[in-house]
Amino acid sequence: NLRYNLHPRWYLNSEIHIRRANGFSNWQQFVARPSVHFVLSKYADFSVGYSYILSYPYGNQPIPLTTPEHNIWEQAILAHKMGKVGFKHRYRFEQRFQGVRKQDGEGIYSIDGFELAERFRYRLTLIVPVALEGRWFVSLFDEVFVRQSNFVPSAFDQNWAYLGVGFKLNTRGTIKLGYLDAFIRKSDGVHFEHNPTVQFSIGYKLGKLPESVN
Template sequence: MKKIGLVLLIGLSIFTAKAQERKLHFSSWNTIDIHKKLTQNWSVNAEFNFRRTNFLTDWEQFIIRPFVHYTFGNDLDVAIGYSYIKNYSYADFSAPIDAVENNIFQQLTIKHAFSKFSFAHRLRFEERFQQKIVKTENDSYSIDGIRYRNRFRYKFQIAIPLYKFNTNRVLSLVAYDEAHLDFGNRLRPEKLDQNWMFLGVSFRVNNHIKIRTGYHDIYAKRTDFFINNQIWETTLTYKM
């Protein structure tokens, strides 16, 4: 019943989005993800996200995100991390000036592997410290303090191997959906803030390198309109 409720909530948000004004734009998101295993259970990794828009001419976001992980076997991963997020002003519907967010997050990933496919649940809770943008008397904008908010993200991903070249080189189909619930400054969800959908392929080059690329569609709710960001996303993962 919980899964059905989540699907209905996502569907309702998309239906409502179509009834309101939609701001459509296109982006290219590219990520470098570096992993280092320290012991059998402990590991660290860092993401570097380069997000461009307007035919790659403008910055949309730049993100640095380091993690510390503790794994229980191959199925359960607990992590804590930090995000530095630079949000740029790139359109009339984006923030009027550039602003920075710093957040701390806790994350749980549960994986299930079967003979012909695998799937994973990722649950992430974020404590967000966002620069507050205010309008000044001369109709310009400035930063005035920090706004604190909480957000919960649930991601469901499935991977299906399509072709195995050898033991280390595998081409897979990857799909996921991720819902973002805005908690405001409380511990109770207030609204569905965003919904992310991805469909693409993943190619494991060897034991160290994996490349994932595909189409990523985002609906982000704002006060009286929706932003629909259609993205081509590529991630390079390197395991040391």
């Protein structure tokens, strides 16, 4: 996660996600996610972004071939504190242009265009400082994903639950290590998958540091 501060109220952010399955032996997903953010106050952050996603065949019900997705999204993060504990509420609307998998007469799959799907995500995050004036902290979140049609919820999609520990290297750099439990409804709408994941992340900020909920 790399962030570049343009102005006290504006910054650019980029994320790269490398997700592996079966230990590190197989690809699960690759995500590149740039975004532009406006900081209304240290308690409110609004952004628009784009995600390029490649999903690979993995798990007990694998998709038949690697499938691309172009994902445009709008997001708001609202923050507050109770004592020393920080709370973040993240709301994200996604317009997902997903690759359509088509099978020919010989059983060979290919991508035949894209179709639009909508999704809403809500994440509640708690940040609990534990040592060295908050440089060591515990982070936990739960995020629910809901499929939509014309902005109306239609079906459950995923749920992520996370618990981890983080360390602030300085005012710009942070590292985190945690456990993510992902419960996923597969694209066929029938099968479900449970993905226990070890997650390691690095974040760094460039440019002048504005007030921010991040």
